[in-house]
Amino acid sequence: MKQVYTDIFQYRGSHYDFGYQQGEWLKHSPILSKREKQLGSKKERHFKIDQDQVISAIKTFIPGVLEEIYGLADALEMNMEEALREFGGYYLEYGKSGCSIFTGKDYLIRNYDSHPVSYEGRYMLYQPTDGGYATLGPAMQITGRMDGMNEKGLVMGYNFVHRKKGEDGFICNMIGRIILETCANVEEGIQVLKELPHRHSFNYVLLDSTGKRVVVEASPRSVSYRKSNISTNHFELITEENRYRTDESRERKMNILSKGEELEDGYQAFRMMNDSDQGVFSSKYDAWAGTLHTAAYFPEDMKAAFAIGADRYPVIFDFSKWLKGERVNVKKVKGQLEPDIPFLNMHE
Numbered sequence: 001m002k003q004v005y006t007d008i009f010q011y012r013g014s015h016y017d018f019g020y021q022q023g024e025w026l027k028h029s030p031i032l033s034k035r036e037k038q039l040g041s042k043k044e045r046h047f048k049i050d051q052d053q054v055i056s057a058i059k060t061f062i063p064g065v066l067e068e069i070y071g072l073a074d075a076l077e078m079n080m081e082e083a084l085r086e087f088g089g090y091y092l093e094y095g096k097s098g099c100s101i102f103t104g105k106d107y108l109i110r111n112y113d114s115h116p117v118s119y120e121g122r123y124m125l126y127q128p129t130d131g132g133y134a135t136l137g138p139a140m141q142i143t144g145r146m147d148g149m150n151e152k153g154l155v156m157g158y159n160f161v162h163r164k165k166g167e168d169g170f171i172c173n174m175i176g177r178i179i180l181e182t183c184a185n186v187e188e189g190i191q192v193l194k195e196l197p198h199r200h201s202f203n204y205v206l207l208d209s210t211g212k213r214v215v216v217e218a219s220p221r222s223v224s225y226r227k228s229n230i231s232t233n234h235f236e237l238i239t240e241e242n243r244y245r246t247d248e249s250r251e252r253k254m255n256i257l258s259k260g261e262e263l264e265d266g267y268q269a270f271r272m273m274n275d276s277d278q279g280v281f282s283s284k285y286d287a288w289a290g291t292l293h294t295a296a297y298f299p300e301d302m303k304a305a306f307a308i309g310a311d312r313y314p315v316i317f318d319f320s321k322w323l324k325g326e327r328v329n330v331k332k333v334k335g336q337l338e339p340d341i342p343f344l345n346m347h348e
Contacts, residue, residue: 001336007332008333019073026075090169100252106299108157116343122142154299193216197220201241259278276311294307294314302323308335
C-alpha cells in the first residue's frame, strides 16, 4: 500500500491574482516537471494549439480563467502559448478512466477512477472577486475541476465514455470548471453543455439545490440529457457514440442500481461507493480504472466530503462557513492506495 495525499488550497481574490498565487505554489511542487517527463515527445503531437482560437473560446465561456492563465504565466515565467498549452484545457489529450456517480435528491457521490501517475493531488476552494461563483473540488490540469460544488448549490461530476473521433474543443475538467463557475442550476448547466465545443465524449452529471438531477451525454457531435441517478462509462441515448464494449460499465451500473434501492441517506451512499466489499470501488489501476478518490456533495447543507482510497472516513468541508469567511484548517487529506506509485504532487 502507498501512502498518498491531496493538498488543500484556498484563495479569495481576482482570477489573475489566483493564477499568480497558484504559480507560486507550483514552484515548490513537482507536478509540472513530472508531467513534462511523462509526456516527453507526445507533448508536441497532442498539445498543439491555435493560440487565437483557444483565447477566443476561453473568453466566450469563462473569461476569468484567461486572466488566471495570465497570472500563472507571469509567476512561472512562461510565454502565453506555453501557458495555454499547459492550463487552457482546450485540445489536450485525456487518458482513459473509469468513474461511477450516484445521486440522491440531496447528494451526489462520485468515484474518480484513473491511475495515480496522472493525479495531481490538489483540492481547491476559490472565491473570485471579479466575477463567477465560488467553488470547491479537486483540480485537474491545474485550472480544471474533476467534480465539485458552487455557492449556488450546483454539483457536477463527469464520467469518461471514449476518445474516438475527437474534435477541437474543451476537455472534461475545463468543462467542469466552466459549469461550476458560471452556472447556477441544472438548466443553465445543460445549456452551456449544448453550446460549448467538446473535445471528447463524456457523461456530465448535474444536481442542484432544488433536487433536480440529470445525466448529460455529450460528444463532439451531439448533446442529449436524461433524468437518472446513476452514471458510469457509457451513453444510453446517443448509443452510436459508445465504445464497442460497454459490459463492465453496464455491470457496474446494475450493481449500483441494486444496492442503491436500499440506501437511506448520503452517508450510506458514500459507504456503497467507497467500501471495498461493495463492488463499486475499483482496484483496476493497471487499466487506468482504479478508484483514486471518493467525493460527496450535499447542496442543501452546503457541505462536501472527500476521501482517498477505500474504506475511509471522509474529511468534511463546511462550504457555507467558508463562504462566510472562515478558513478550512485541513492542509492535507491522506489515504492509501494499492499500487506503490505516488501522486504528481509528491516529492518522490
